[in-house]
Amino acid sequence: MYMYILKRLGxxxxxxxxxxxxxFSLLFMAGDPAIAIAGENASAEDIQMVNDRxxxxxxIVIQYFEWLGKAATGDLGNSWYFDLPVSDLIxxxxxxxxxxxLLGMSFALLLAxxxxxxxxxKPNSLIDRASLFISVVGQAIPSFWFGLILIVVFSxxxxxxxxxxxxxxxxxxxxxxxxxxxxTPAIMRLTRAxxxxxxxADYIRTARAKGLSARKIMFKHALRNAIxxxxxxxxxxxxxMLGGSIVVESIFALHGAGFLAWESISRNDLPTMQALxxxxxxxxxxxxxxxxxxxxxxxxxxxxx
Amino acid sequence: MKISKLVLSxxxxxxxxxxxxxxKASDTVNMAFLKELESADVYFNTAxxxxxxxxxxxxxxxxxNPETGxxxxxxxxxxxxxxxxxxxxxxxxxxxxxxxxPFNADDVVYTVNFVANKDNGVKSQTNVSWMDHAEKIDDYxxxxxxxxxxxxxxEFLAGPVAMxxxxxxxxxxxxxxxxxxVGTGPFKITELEPGKHFVLEKNDDYFGxxxxxxKVSxxxxxxxxxxxxxxxxxxxxxxxxxxxxxxxxxxxxxxMGKFDVVNAPAIRVGYITMDAAGRFDKEGPMTKKKVRQAIxxxxxxxxxxxxxxxGSSTVIDSACSPVQFACAQDLPTYDYDPAxxxxxxxxxxxxxxxxxxxxxxxxxxxAEAMMGFLNEVGIKTNFSYLQYAALREKRxxxxxxxxxxxxxxxxxxxxxxxxxEFFTGGDWDDARDPEIMEWLTTADKSTDKAVRxxxxxxxxxxxxxxxxxxxxxTYNVNYAMSKEMDFKATPxxxxxxxxxxxx
Numbered sequence: 001m002y003m004y005i006l007k008r009l010g011x012x013x014x015x016x017x018x019x020x021x022x023x024f025s026l027l028f029m030a031g032d033p034a035i036a037i038a039g040e041n042a043s044a045e046d047i048q049m050v051n052d053r054x055x056x057x058x059x060i061v062i063q064y065f066e067w068l069g070k071a072a073t074g075d076l077g078n079s080w081y082f083d084l085p086v087s088d089l090i091x092x093x094x095x096x097x098x099x100x101x102l103l104g105m106s107f108a109l110l111l112a113x114x115x116x117x118x119x120x121x122k123p124n125s126l127i128d129r130a131s132l133f134i135s136v137v138g139q140a141i142p143s144f145w146f147g148l149i150l151i152v153v154f155s156x157x158x159x160x161x162x163x164x165x166x167x168x169x170x171x172x173x174x175x176x177x178x179x180x181x182x183x184t185p186a187i188m189r190l191t192r193a194x195x196x197x198x199x200x201a202d203y204i205r206t207a208r209a210k211g212l213s214a215r216k217i218m219f220k221h222a223l224r225n226a227i228x229x230x231x232x233x234x235x236x237x238x239x240x241m242l243g244g245s246i247v248v249e250s251i252f253a254l255h256g257a258g259f260l261a262w263e264s265i266s267r268n269d270l271p272t273m274q275a276l277x278x279x280x281x282x283x284x285x286x287x288x289x290x291x292x293x294x295x296x297x298x299x300x301x302x303x304x305x
Numbered sequence: 306m307k308i309s310k311l312v313l314s315x316x317x318x319x320x321x322x323x324x325x326x327x328x329k330a331s332d333t334v335n336m337a338f339l340k341e342l343e344s345a346d347v348y349f350n351t352a353x354x355x356x357x358x359x360x361x362x363x364x365x366x367x368x369x370n371p372e373t374g375x376x377x378x379x380x381x382x383x384x385x386x387x388x389x390x391x392x393x394x395x396x397x398x399x400x401x402x403x404x405x406x407p408f409n410a411d412d413v414v415y416t417v418n419f420v421a422n423k424d425n426g427v428k429s430q431t432n433v434s435w436m437d438h439a440e441k442i443d444d445y446x447x448x449x450x451x452x453x454x455x456x457x458x459x460e461f462l463a464g465p466v467a468m469x470x471x472x473x474x475x476x477x478x479x480x481x482x483x484x485x486x487v488g489t490g491p492f493k494i495t496e497l498e499p500g501k502h503f504v505l506e507k508n509d510d511y512f513g514x515x516x517x518x519x520k521v522s523x524x525x526x527x528x529x530x531x532x533x534x535x536x537x538x539x540x541x542x543x544x545x546x547x548x549x550x551x552x553x554x555x556x557x558x559x560x561m562g563k564f565d566v567v568n569a570p571a572i573r574v575g576y577i578t579m580d581a582a583g584r585f586d587k588e589g590p591m592t593k594k595k596v597r598q599a600i601x602x603x604x605x606x607x608x609x610x611x612x613x614x615x616g617s618s619t620v621i622d623s624a625c626s627p628v629q630f631a632c633a634q635d636l637p638t639y640d641y642d643p644a645x646x647x648x649x650x651x652x653x654x655x656x657x658x659x660x661x662x663x664x665x666x667x668x669x670x671x672a673e674a675m676m677g678f679l680n681e682v683g684i685k686t687n688f689s690y691l692q693y694a695a696l697r698e699k700r701x702x703x704x705x706x707x708x709x710x711x712x713x714x715x716x717x718x719x720x721x722x723x724x725x726e727f728f729t730g731g732d733w734d735d736a737r738d739p740e741i742m743e744w745l746t747t748a749d750k751s752t753d754k755a756v757r758x759x760x761x762x763x764x765x766x767x768x769x770x771x772x773x774x775x776x777x778x779t780y781n782v783n784y785a786m787s788k789e790m791d792f793k794a795t796p797x798x799x800x801x802x803x804x805x806x807x808x
Contacts, residue, residue, distance in 0.1 A: 036694035038428070042351065044701070044732050045430040053426055081343045082499055083480065144531075151537045163537040164529055253529040255341075255501050263341060263530075268694065 005292075012288070016281040023277050024064045024270070032056065036268035037080050054080065067274060077271040081264070086275045090257060094279075096166055097256035100175055100248070101241040107180030108187055109234065116191025116230075117223065123196060131192070135185035147178045147251040164253035175252045179245055183237045190233055194226030228299050235291035239284040329789045329807045333523040336546040337535050341500035341528050344483040347467050348420050348427040353798065356465065356716060361505065361519075361802040363467035363488035366394055366413070367459055368515040369718065371795035374630075376459045377515045380408065380468055380489065389454040389752055390437075396445040400512045402470040403493040410447040414439045415471030417449055425479075431715060431722075432465040454750045456757060457719040460630075464717060491519040491803040501528050505802065520791075520806035539564075539785065546792070547785040548800055552615040555783035567784045568616040569794035572626045573713040574723070575614075575668070577604070577675065577775040582737035584703025590661065591706050595653035597772035600707075601639040602646040603682040606777050609674050616781035624727070624768045624776055625720040628796050631748070631761040632720040637769045646682040658683025664708035665689075666696045672709045701732035711780065716797055720761050721749050728764065728773075736773035 034050040035042065051057050070077060076086040115131040122128060154174060155163040161170050198204065199222055207217050242258070249259035257276060264272040338354045347359040368379040378384065381394035400408040417439035420427045427433050435455045440448045451458060473487050486494045491511045496504035505524040529535045529544075536554065538544040550558065550566075559566035579600065580591040590596045606620045625632035650658060663679070663686040665672035676686045691699070699705050714722035725745045727733050734742075741764045748760035768774055782798055791806040 032694055032698045035697050036692070038351065042429070043431045043726065045434060046428065049423065049426060049430060083344060083349065083483075084499060148533055148537070151534065156537055156540045159541070162543065163541055164531075164534045165527065250530045251534055253527065253531070253534060255528070259530070266692075 005289075008289075008292075009285075012285040016278065016285065019281050020068075020274060020277050021064060024067070024274060025060055028060055033080075033268040033270060067271070071275070071278065076275040079264075079269055079272045081267045081269040081272070086271050089260065089272060090275060090279065093255055093260050094257045096254050097242055097245060097249070097258055100172065100179060100245055100254065100256060101238060103172060103176040104179035104183065104241050104245070105234065105238050107176050108183040108237070111180065112184045112187035113191050113227075113230070116188045117195055117218070119188075119192045120195030120199060120226075121218075128192075131188060135188045138181050138185040141181075143178050143182055143247050144251055146181065147174065147248060150174045150178060151251075164251070166252075166254050171252070171254075175245075175248050175254060178251075179241060179248045183234075183241065186233060186237065187230060190230050191226065194229055195222060198222045198226045224298060228295055231294050231298070232291045235287040235294075236284075239280070239287045242280065242283050331523075332521055332807075333525055334521050334546055334790070334802075334805050335525045335527075335544050336548070337527050337529040337538070337544055339528075339530060339532065339535075339549065341530075342503075343500070344479070345486045345494065345497060345499075345503070346479045346482040347465065348429075348433070349479050349483065351428050353713075353716075357800050357802065358486075358494075358503070358505075359465065359467050360490070360799060361492045361524075362486055362490045362494055363469075364490050364514070364516070365463050365466055365468065366396075367463035369460065369463040370515065371797060371799070371801075374718070376463055379463070379514050379516070380413075384459075386752065387448065389750075390451045391448055392458060393442070393446065393448045396447060397512065397514070398445055400489055401510060402473070402487050402489050403508060404470065404473055404487045406470040406472055406487075408468070408470070408489055409444045410441040411444075412468055412471045413447045413449075414441050415474065416467075416469045419469075419474065420466070429465065429715065432461060435461065436466075454752055456749065456752045456754075457630075457717065457721050460717050460719045465715065491516055492524065502526070516801070516803050519803045524802050524805070542787070545787045545790055546805075548782065550783040550785055552613070552781075552783065555616070555785065558785050563788070564785050565788055565790070567786075567792070567794045569782050569784070569798075570617045570619075570628065570796045571713075571780040571782045571798045572628055572716055572718065572796070573711055573780040573798070574621060574626050575671065575709065575711045575777040575780065576624065577707060577709055577777065578700075578705075578727075578735045579773065579775075580703070580706045580735055581771065581773050582703075582735055584735070584737075585706045589706060590653070590655060590659050593653045594771060595649045596655065597775075598639065599646040599649035599653070599682065600679065600684070601772045601775045602642045602649065603684070604675055604678045604775060604777075605641040606775075607641065609671060610778045613671055613674060614778055614780070616783060618778045618781045620778050621776045622769050623765050624774050625723045625761075625765070626714065626779055628718055629714065629722070630719045630754075631758045632724075633758070633762040633765050636762075636766055639769075639772070643678075643682050650683060655683070658685060660685040660687065661706050662687045662689055664691060664696055664699070664705050665710075666691055666693045667711065668709075675709055700735075703735075705735075709777075713798075716799065718797060720765075721745075724761065724764060724768075725749050728768065736768070736771070738767065738771065738773065741767055 034047050034056050038046045038050050078084065079086050079089055082089060119128040119131045151163045151174065154160050161173050165171050204217060204222060207221050245256060245258040246262040249256045261273065261276040340352060340354065342350055342352055342354045344350045345358060347355055347363060364380045366379060366381040368377045370377055380397055380400065382397050384392050384394045387393050396410060402408060417436055419425055420433040421436040421438060435451050437450045437452045442448060467488065470487055474482060491508055492505040493508045494503060495506045503526040507519040507522045511518055535544060535547055539547050555566055558564055579597050580589060581597060583589060583592040610618050610620055621627060622636045622638045623632050623634060627634055661684060663676055669690060676688060679686055712723050728736060728741050729745050730737060730742050744760045744764045748757045751757050784794055786792055789807055791808050793804060
């Protein structure tokens, strides 16, 4: 098991390294970063100055390893756009993203798992159809549109919550729903499929024959087995939520790390982008690990493998 | 980054509460920026948002009256040209910076010498590189010396060149200024979260001057990157003022009748530039005058303005904005005439047209309309829609045969900020016409306004005659505000916060 973890860790680090190297070179393909930094109204003089200052005219490989060397010692550099330390910028914005990610994931799990279980208990019933409908809609609605509709209804028409910003808990209600709803369909469908499979398994019939209560069968025997793949999925979705809340953060003006990443790309703010890519890939790696450990804890068979 | 910091920031988000509902009663104007401003230090940002803060938080030596277009003294009471390169200023006395530091000649000398020094890395070099240095004559007399004769000096001194407090700036530098801005202006910044939030409060000790005292006590600016969200906040009354609203949304807001929607011309112009000098293709169709004239005839600029650009935009034939000094408007023109365009193409040796790469970086629908018009006369286009930085680089290298471009002239109301930028042989000069270069260089060194006007008109006329560009239209800006608010839009895209008031 430890060998297995070490192997996976090596692989994950390799992935993080490759991602950062590719993103670094992609940035230079999207146009001269000096021009992007100098802005739309810059003269040739301004651009030359930016080049002199940051040394963009040097070979990309050298620039990359220079960055990597510093990053390894914890120095993420200064944002080219804000001219502030990247670590400060990210520290300032990661809180919102993590809070939003946790809230979104909790919302998704609280909605999806009960729906999935209910749908599996009575397949093809009204409740099954209803949860199918909810998940199809969740899959189909783009979040920028869903977000706006929620703003129109709950903020403009009903005046219950503010439309944007992050200064109170009320500000997080709509973004949580939008972000969480996006992850709901996959979790719901997987819970349903897992439950259906487990409920038709022999040991459940045995448990029933032993005369165990329906509740005990459902939660102790069935759900615990059916939930294993759901945990892996939720972990991956969590990584996605942290890095991918770009649209939600932008609509609700939350100024989180996802939005910062998106803006940094369009501003060619390389140090900020690289640091965020590094952090986001670390998140993915962390959550995948977490899923493995949780799974092993819940499923003794995995501990031997 | 420490976990405790994360927990803390999370806790702070949850603990803080209450939305500030602003209106006439609280004497606060709530508004939003679409983009995150990189720095509040005006010399280290290039965004219009920064220019707006500049005009309300700081002062220049001069002020351009937006109604008359004339320059007036601001921090300077009077000024005289000593010679072609030197201006002497008599400074206003008794002015204080927001931190209490008195304003005098030392501040001017320090600011000018700091920003004019290339090593300090001011972002928009065009704004400052014309200045060589400043000299103190006495406490309230100062001279600014330019590198070379620079007739647009007054425009720059009334625009982007803000005066900084020497002692404070020497101590804190650009980063300190960005974190805690200090100026002399009608508003002071009392709260600032980089890129996210700015609170401006009325400066009760303001000296008045041509800007006058601020009429509202507070301006709260948040960054809301999504225009639809801004509009939602506007409906809720949590924003009182919107700017840069797209034409279609402005129309809808106006039709609701609940708000005041104002459209004003902007200094930005759109144009098509063509590879007349043959940098991309020596023998290419763009090097032929008749082909360029055919393109000029082929595009129905009026239709594009009416259907897409809308507002107060107008069709132009000048390679500059009508509000700019020396930007002559009595120029030759080419009517929309597809038949004539076809005839000209045939005369140039392209009876069946040709295929060409057409580039653009913004306003895609406008570019698509232009390509539609070109297709109608037989010019087929391969469309390349690039990021601004990428297109700019390609064009500088002379790799672009034809493109739709725009230019905002850094809000400088002088034709030199656009015509000279593109027609004096630099990287972005697609025409490379020696005669035009000669006229413009002479004009830019002359301080005689009549001479400048005359030379610019010659150059602009030749640009049309040779069809180096197809000047298209001026841009416009839409503002929307609550009916309680009083704001008069000016044609230079500058929102002067100190003119905000209540009805």
